[in-house]
Amino acid sequence: MTAVGIDAIEIRTGKLRLDLPNTFAPVKGEDPGKYTKGIGIEYSSLPDVYEDIVTMGANAAKQLLDRKGLTPEDIGRIDVATESAFDNSKPVSTYIAGCLEQVYDGDFHHANKGERKFACLAGTQSIDDAYNWIRAGRNRGRAALVIATDTALYERGDPGEATQGAGAVAMLIDEDPDIVALSTEQGYGSADETDFLKPNQQFPSVDGKRSIKVYLARMREALEDYESVTGDTHPDDFVYFPFHTPYPGMVRKAALLGYRHITRGTEIEDALADDIGMQPREDDYPDREAYEDAIRAYMDELKETRRYQEWYERAIDPTVDISGQVGNWYTGSVHVARLSALSAAVENDVDLVGKRLLVGSYGSGAQAEIHSETVQDGWREAVEAVDVAPQLDARYDLDFDEYELIHDVHNHEKEADVEEFTAPEDEFVFTGWGRMNERRYEYIE
């Protein structure tokens, strides 16, 4: 069977950045350690005045099409995943296609376009849709463009303000992919939860502490479901474990729980037993509370073991590097985690061909999905071509007053007339509203 998967990736970060430990924390009266050690985000990417989910998505997509030498006729499907949409009817993919049609000969009139919603999970669901469309043989030899784009802003003063971010990830899903092949093995953990939601409002209502618990519970459920298909998972089965990364500290919690789960009943548990004992088994405890206390005590010790720390450094740390530099990109976040790991492998000259990734996606509300991917022959060249560092380094550093202004600019409830901080060049920009209140865009040379 021909492999189907991710053939190319491009990102587009918001062109501004907020330094959390040095600019945000002092004004909030917080210790910078909350950001450098706890949350793990150093900078939040934010959009300039002329940027939004459409410009970031279209700019990432254009970069991808140009690099691959593709024209609109090569694309049979454009799916946008977002939870920052500004239109309840017209999908963001039509705005993005309209942008792209300004600069290419030809058009996307015969491409199927849509918009996917399930909080941060929707990017992964869009990849699934593209995979199924190609596997079903309905693509007529064409590829699918999946764009995950979000402006992850919270109400000023909300604890979530510490985890903001803005950016887009464009991915080409095709046969014989250069980067990773997808598999049919998947696990889901899904439940009706009220932890993070936006009921007809721009900024989320969030119960932050609960959202952490729900993330962990649904991920665990998804892993168990995945293992019901594949059999037990072992830490050595996968080179990296890219998870949805609202902030690196969240992944730290998930990784520890995951490691305990996948080492249970293995030679690793036995090898650790001399130092920290065997993992608690529920049957050995009088009630659930006593069992959970024992688990917490075991995990406190597990996290300090060299074996765990070495695994974390190898398999998890590289996945959160970019996230720590950009914040939460919601639907793009797990795809940033994958790219982060692959970029680190390029930098450290690691050979990944044939190695597997275990990808854990998550969306509040809530659903987790876990699947594996196999790295393909062309991954190194394809990942080397993504200009992550130049984009991140070029961002404009906001002071706190400027941050307050730019937050107002992107607040749909406010009117703010603010000069742009950066000069647009060779990119799509937002130019204002049309007669039916549609947003309008132009390509600036």
Ligand SMILES: CC(C)(COP(=O)([O-])OP(=O)([O-])OC[C@H]1O[C@@H](n2cnc3c(N)ncnc32)[C@H](O)[C@@H]1OP(=O)([O-])[O-])[C@@H](O)C(=O)NCCC(=O)NCCSC(=O)C[C@@](C)(O)CC(=O)[O-]
């Ligand atoms: C994440 C929270 C709850 C944080 O809430 P908070 O109250 O701002 O922060 P905190 O006081 O809990 O501190 C954060 C961490 O920093 C540590 N810390 C504190 N000070 C220091 C210091 N000086 N030195 C070292 N460490 C320090 C502190 O101990 C803690 O670590 P933990 O105990 O959790 O391991 C908040 O920012 C929030 O509500 N964020 C939005 C919700 C969120 O991101 N939830 C994550 C799971 S849900 C999810 O991922 C879905 C999502 C959000 O992406 C949306 C979607 O799916 O659409």
